[in-house]
Amino acid sequence: MNFVAFERAKQGTGASRRLRNSGKTPGIVYGGTTEPQLIEIDHNALWHALKKEAFHSSVLDMEVAGATSKVVLRDVQYHPYKQLVLHIDFQRVDDKTKLHLKVPLHYSGAEESNAVKVDKCMVNPIVNELDVTCMPSDLPEFIAVDLSKLEKGASLHLKDVKLPKGVTAKIRGGQNNNPVLVSVVPPAVIVETPADAAPAADAKGKGKGKK
CATH class of the missing domain: 2.170.120.20 (Ribosomal protein L25, C-terminal domain)
Incomplete structure (x- = not known):
């Protein structure tokens, strides 16, 4: 699977809030021999991608500024009650590392x-x-x-x-x-009481009462 991300310069709570208000999701890519990279992704496209099982368990091709690199999804932060992705983390994949x-x-x-x-x-x-x-x-x-x-x-x-x-x-x-x-x-075993057991008991009781 592949997706497109964009470089993100600003960071901090205020910058991330403004980014979300504009329909983008802040994220980060880390690992490998290069420095962590701040990214932003279109929220609607990301939301639909996250519904696909393969997005969570496959090596993904991430395109940023015309360059493609292989990453895996590491963490997603969702809003507690809104259909909103607050932040997403990816890790770079090295072909020689497990x-x-x-x-x-x-x-x-x-x-x-x-x-x-x-x-x-x-x-x-x-x-x-x-x-x-x-x-x-x-x-x-x-x-x-x-x-x-x-x-x-x-x-x-x-x-x-x-x-x-x-x-x-x-x-x-x-x-x-x-x-x-x-x-x-195994299926539950239901033990049934014989149908004539209760009437027989009642009959005995009535007989004792008459004596």
Whole structure:
């Protein structure tokens, strides 16, 4: 994906407010061997781009003053209640340096699994994106996860997923290196009271009362 940004000279709260009032979003690009660069982006174009999943998990081509560089999205600050992007951060990408980024997980095939078709289980995704490290050229837009082999009583763990070539999962903390990604919940068992149980009890009670 590609987008156009413009150089921004002024900084500070007042300058950023005036920029937003004119339909622009202030931002910054950092990383690499060059100094951080202040930028501004058309807010409407940025708002629509942020709705696309790939904008958050892909290497982007950013054009500034006729020059194109590769960046990844690092941070977005939204207004608490308005549909407004307050600030955005990008990081320059070096072809020879590994990236650490969140990549979305795309689940499919659950309806075809024995867990759902045969045993009527509920399939609940617990993790929707995965922290990964990889070279920029190996960065996937998303990771496809096939759930068609799910069975009752067996949840899907990280080690059950085949990651794309060159991609390594980054687990925080390091204590659990095989977290559950998808849980399989068996259907609830409803215990029904026999229909004739209550009347029988009532009959006994009435009989005792007559004595």
